[in-house]
Amino acid sequence: GPMYLENFSVVTSMESLKKEPEIASRTGEEILQLLMKRLDINDVDNVKAKDISITRTSTGVEVGAKYEVRKDLFGNIAVVGKFDERVQLNER
Numbered sequence: 001g002p003m004y005l006e007n008f009s010v011v012t013s014m015e016s017l018k019k020e021p022e023i024a025s026r027t028g029e030e031i032l033q034l035l036m037k038r039l040d041i042n043d044v045d046n047v048k049a050k051d052i053s054i055t056r057t058s059t060g061v062e063v064g065a066k067y068e069v070r071k072d073l074f075g076n077i078a079v080v081g082k083f084d085e086r087v088q089l090n091e092r
Contacts, residue, residue, distance in 0.1 A: 003069040003081045006044055010065050013038035014087040017063060023089045024060035031063060031089075060090035 016038060017023055017031065026034075031054050039047055051067040069081040 003046070003071065003079075006046060006069070007081070007083050007085070009042040009044050010039065010047055010083070011085050011087075013042055013044070014063055014065065014085060017087065017089055028054040028061075031061065035063065057088070060088060063087050063089060 013035060017034060020026075020034060023031065032049060032052055035052060036049060046069045047065055047067050051065055053062075053064040053066070055062045055064070064084070064086045066084045067082075069083070071079050071081075073079050
């Protein structure tokens with residue numbers, strides 16, 4: 001459950017970038033900083049800057065978060081969640 005709630009926060013943080021003025025014209029570093037601040041505010045611990053991709057497209061910018069969460073279940077058994085989220089940021 002908690003890893004899916006955290007993933008919801010990741011997606012919400014990425015989607016919130018769409019509300020930033022002129023987001024598609026910002027540099028990749030600026031977009032990354034904006035996203036990392038949002039992830040920090042939302043208590044997202046499992047996504048690091050290395051897990052974020054920012055790619056320019058013909059219509060704007062695509063922001064991706066590809067990461068893995070591993071939680072111990074009991075003994076030597078763990079649960080692994082793999083997430084690959086993408087959001088398209090278009091110029092308005």
